[in-house]
Amino acid sequence: MVRPNTVTAVLTAALISLPSAAIPTVFGPQPRQVAGSSDYWVANIKRQGSVAYGNDASYQVFRNVKDYGAVGDGSTDDFAAINQTMWDGNRCGLGCDSSTLTPALVYFPPGTYRISQPIVMPYYTQMVGDALVVPTISALSNFEGIALIDSDPYIPGVSNPDGSGINYWTNQNNFYRQLRNFVLDITALPEVNPTSGYGAACLHWQVAQATSVQNVIFNMLAKSKTNKQQGIFMENGSGGFMGDLVFNGGGYGAFLGNQQFTTRNWTFNGVGTAIYMNWNWLWTFKSLTINDADIGIDMSALQNGFNQTVGSIMIIDSSITNSAVGIKTSRNASSFPATGGTLAIQNVDFTNTPTAVAAADGVTQIVVGNDKITFFGQGDAITSQSWTSRHRGKRMPQANTTATQTVIPLPDFTAESYNNGTATSCSLSPVSLQTKTVESELTGHTIAASLLDSSGAVFERSKPQYENVPASSFVSVKSAGAKGDGSTDDSDVIQQVFNNVQSGQIVYFDHGAYVVTKTINVPKNIKITGEIWPLIMASGNFFGDQTQPQPVFRVGNPGDTGNVEISDLVFETLGTAEGAIMIEWNLAGESPGSAAMWDAHVRIGGTAGTKLQQDTCMGATPDSQTFEASCVGSFLMLHVTQTASAYFENTWFWVADHELDLAGHNKTNIYNGRGVLIESQGPVWLYATSSEHSQLYNYQVSNGKDIFMAIIQTETPYMQAAPDALNAGFIPNPAYTDPNFADCSTESCKKAWGLRVIDSSDVSVWGAGLYSFFDNYSQDCLLTESCQENIVDLQCATNVRLIGLTTKGTTNMVTVNGLPVALQQDHRNAFGSTLVLFDV
Template sequence: MAQLNIITVVLAAALLLLPSTAIPTASGPQPRQAATYSDYWLANIERQGSVAYGNDASYQVFRNVKDFGAVGDGTTDDFEAINKTMWDGNRCGLGCDSSTLTPALVYFPPGTYRISQPIVMPYYTQMVGDALDVPTISALPSFEGIALVDSDPYIQGVSNPDGSGINYWTNQNNFYRQFRNFILDITALPEVNPVSGYGAACLHWQVAQATSVQNIVFNMLPKSKTNKQQGIFMDNGSGGLMVDLVFNGGGTGAFLGNQQFTTRNWTFNGVSTAIYMNWNWLWTFKSLTINDADIGIDMSGLTNGVNQTVGSVLVLDSSITNSAVGIKTSHNASSLPVTGGTLALQNVDFTNTPIAIAGADGVSQVAAGNDMISFFAQGDSITQADTNATETEESCSTTCSLSADTLQTAAVQSALTGPTIGDSLLNSDGAVFERSKPQYEDVPASSFVSVKSAGAKGDGSTDDSDIIQQVLDNVESGQIVYFDHGAYVVTKTINVPKNVKITGEIWPLIMASGSFFSDETQPQPVFRVGSPGDTGNVEISELVFETLGTAPGAIMIEWNLAGETPGSAGMWDAHVRIGSTAGTKLQQDTCLGATADTQTFNANCVGSFLMLHVTQTASAYFENTWFWTADHELDLAGHNKTNIYNGRGVLIESQGPVWLYGTSSEHSQFYNYQVSNAKDIFMALIQTETPYMQSAPDALSGGFTPNLAYSDPEFADCSTETCKKAWGLRVIDSSDVTVWGAGLYSFFENYNQDCLLTESCQENIVDLQCATNVGLIGLTTKGTTNMVTIDGQPAALQQDHKNSFGSTLVLFEV
């Protein structure tokens, strides 16, 4: 979550399209009837969720839009009923920057819901359509507004001095949202709004971390030269994940602008421009299927006709077929900045698309089409000319050096030999394996085992450890453990046996508490998934792991299990959040961040030892997981900055395979990601931030001592305080590690941003030691002198690879 005031390119039309948004006063629903209209478990399970730290015992977490009067008959205007469903219970809207105390899981049964105004999603909302018979949200001909569904409305009649709009929620802090299982239809609307001159959109999605869109169909009018309709309009944010989307027709399938994002399995049919990339820092596209487009991806935007607006676009395992132009770019030898418009392609099919990559005029050919491109790179690359490295006989981890003479730097815009991805990471077609979050469409409600029904309280104070363990130990084959919304305090390790599936009701909290987790010299797991050597199938989704007070000896998740098959052991839409929320005892009233240059370590604000440990015997799949040490308050008024000291982010020691899609790890003291003694690891895309308070204290003075058993960095070679800061990514004593997109950011020196003038807030951010067959595709760093070091020696300098934001390498390979 970036705190910078970055000037971005935003459509001024957003303000013209937005009507006043009606937010009703609290109005309870009709008495809930048994759901006879669907067999989907989510519609029928007993609802016992409650907000442990809220102040309204009657607050309703689960809402069915039909209980609030929606009809869904394809004729009735259901806007008012849906709006009541969204906002009942004094929820977080205009004037409330964030709150975890008013969550809502809003369910749409099968039907067609016609609306005349945008549906606005309050903060901490999951909009979920029936997964067995997906509902449709359709615009009435009288519809007025920016989009059918709006995640961050513009305030009507208000704008910034530069003309850009002002939203309900700070875009880069717009966390914790889901939107899944819907058909969005704007075919009843004209190609162009005759008043504004712009077309309507299906979804306005301006979001940040811990957000997801899944299983959506966007129906628009057929493409034409005059059609300006859009499937997705995204203008800002700091995300995020979107998967399994289908776009039919339209002028622009997806109009995109965000700091960083991961998108997977998108299909476009008959769209004029499938993807218009307005701006970004970096973006990873995986498994795109674009058919019958005029332009597949347009990333050619310029400001003042000179400067590139797009940082980088990365496309993997995709196809752009039967289209006029695959990708349109304005990058060339004289581009400003020099790495603006960085582009990487691997395994992309351009069958019956005559121009794979075109210049800014849309005609000149950068790369020919009608063929498969194995690997293409556009930007700055650093690769190894000589694979020989010198090592001591005692230990590779002690000394391993790679001479600068063995690296070669080049500005490229051509086909190259790309990094090799380990066979264990691939599917039977040779593409990198992927798997969407399970929604258990075929499992009846009777097969879900509620922990509250078993006796757990989830009240934020009672110790629920033993009951949770009993449920996990006794669950039968075919059953799924269900955490009703609540806060479940645990005071000992919870052992998750192999072959158990777990899901939750809009992110229930697992809260580590007590002396068992207090000793950093004897760290203990909170959730232990499998035992070392176990092989089986475990699925975890929709949970949040926190500490209740300080827990310097807590390993929040220890993953030992190896999946029986690819992706059978995994975690989706589950997050680790340290501090900032009600009940954690690590909020701004205790852990307030001081003004710049005045920080001192506070032992009352120590978080966990380690957020995620993927051990040597494990293999696992992680998607849309956010490992966040909170930098600001989410619940108390003022939402001030916080100083919380968390030891480590994500540690991977697995021998593979391990997949990470759309993950972020922020603000831990020693490192955010570390791959140690591991192999066959795939990451697409990762994002990190260095703790804002560093280097006061520095990494060695933030409450934790390096532990060699966990291969911690010791910063022994540092001669400056800006060197002793959290690593964004370390790869040590490891091989076959591929990163498809990394945004590693350092914005502050002890809350002071003067260091950004020289991009020197931090000395180093990527550490490679004894690393072989490592490919970093689309590496973007910010505020760090050295982009990459090898065995402590600079291997890439930020000043040599400037982008519109930070510095970028299309490829770094050793």
């Protein structure tokens, strides 16, 4: 994912002077010791995981830190043993930009592990603490380093000309990491490091997609005017998801900067500044609880004292209570850029917080507190509804609050004349929309009742970890006879396991690469999990005809109602599979969220074994400007059908734009038909999902309703428009409501849509980052933000609300019924263009 790289020099110059963990040159486990006692299945299940396309048959995927000598007694320095556990097996570190061939699931039994240096996470690592008795990682008083756990170390003594550091891994490509079930404790350290002038952090989390932090407690010294300790330090990246976190004490609970991120269920107790947002393009906070803070969220950061660095923040179903200031913003009548500091707040309680939203001085009130805010918007808004607002703040609305644009209705036209040719069930009529710059409370948006829980908040559900299920209840597919070797057809064995699994059992995919040559039918009432992302690889002629597409995983049958849980899997193709629907989701959940998938991803090409790598599908070369049939991926990555309901969290649908395994990590041209198609009547929840580089579209909702998304992120294929969307191997199929770009007069029009909503209603999008960075790998188009013409397509759509829409490199931000209604040039942000609200 080679994007424009946003790097902030704030803090990094001082922080990189702190020593990083030394990586040993000789590895190997110490004599085996008896691991700490635990009934958690992760500690006790038989380990058979192997790397199908690796070159070391003895490589250990699973490792227990106590097998490498860690004691966990609360006093011994366990750094060396933990470090050895992490790096055993020539894993991907400094000088290795990425690799899927050295995965490691590192398990920490119950205990308190004291360390004197940071634990560095190699690429493709899951750190998993015991879920029954959560282990603690605690700093010794002589600890030196940036954070207890470091996901992307700075190279000591090396920096860029601007003073920013240079990391082991490219931050926006730092994929595939998990951290869950830990207490991270820095209470033995001073409030401020006397050498650097900064406080230590519990976690340095500088990551991109397919990463997560779950069920972690951050313990710091009690807040004070001098405390600079941080729970999370994140300076850049391109994420991502974090959920179920608790921050106690500290100067900053979370110091954040990232392109886009979704966070859910964070709790802050007694923190100085709970969240300091240093910069972003967009960030959504869901179910945020802040209690007893000096400042809840500080989004007032300025570059050079003038330019806003925060693109947008969206907050929903949250509370900031018993705090001095809820949110601090620097946005004002003269701030720059025009839509910088965009802010949306919905259903947020500010009880006993006298100032809900304050200006940069922290005193001037924009919105008074001590109440619940139904909906507040700060930024540019476009709506078809009449404007109703009220101002509770002591400061008057800022400048430019009068209408700046009215879209005048044009004569009616028919679907046949519409520029993508999609047939719709309604008469496509122009709509009248008004644009305002707002800083006020607005009419609240009614989210469909089926999407809400009993309290009226949007439903959410954390990934199950099966902590109360014994290891004996897990059914290993390898024990049942599957090979997972990347070549044997495992279809029949997997199907047999699914057919025979009993109530109370969980299907377990040991790490490996499982080739399937026919549809795998996933029955209702089943639970499936994997060992650090085993691969399900579609192969063969059965998936080779795009005129008769076939599902790889069919979850339930149309009309089925039941329960399914899927987690920690990766779906790929083994070579071309132009007729493969990677996941077809038919099942409707018996209850909200009971049909769900977490931390499972679809990845097309770019890795060992796929036959779609840089050696055969190189991008950005003179020979790569025409379609290559041998570099076709799948028909469609996810199809949520009409009778289904589903909950997805932290799922990445990625067509590889670059190589992850072969040396050089060069650009790749892989042609995938479609990203995510939702036809469900709801409810459907998508938290922290991303769909990138498909040819026709990345997200499409057609004939659907009752859908909630937070955040979605897309990228247009880098090679377009050479070839364009109509010449990349996939014929638009009206049975799937495909766009056909029939009325396009330019090549920049014939590019993948980021989001389409067709004949659909009650769709709520809380944060959308839809990016177009290239025109045939050239970025000259960014000079005029015109890499493509259109990116959001709404047709015959009702009660659709986009909150925090950011687009990049597209002339038109939104088209409605075939007409451009939001132009990027009118809503410029530091990165791209942003609307706080688009409502039809």
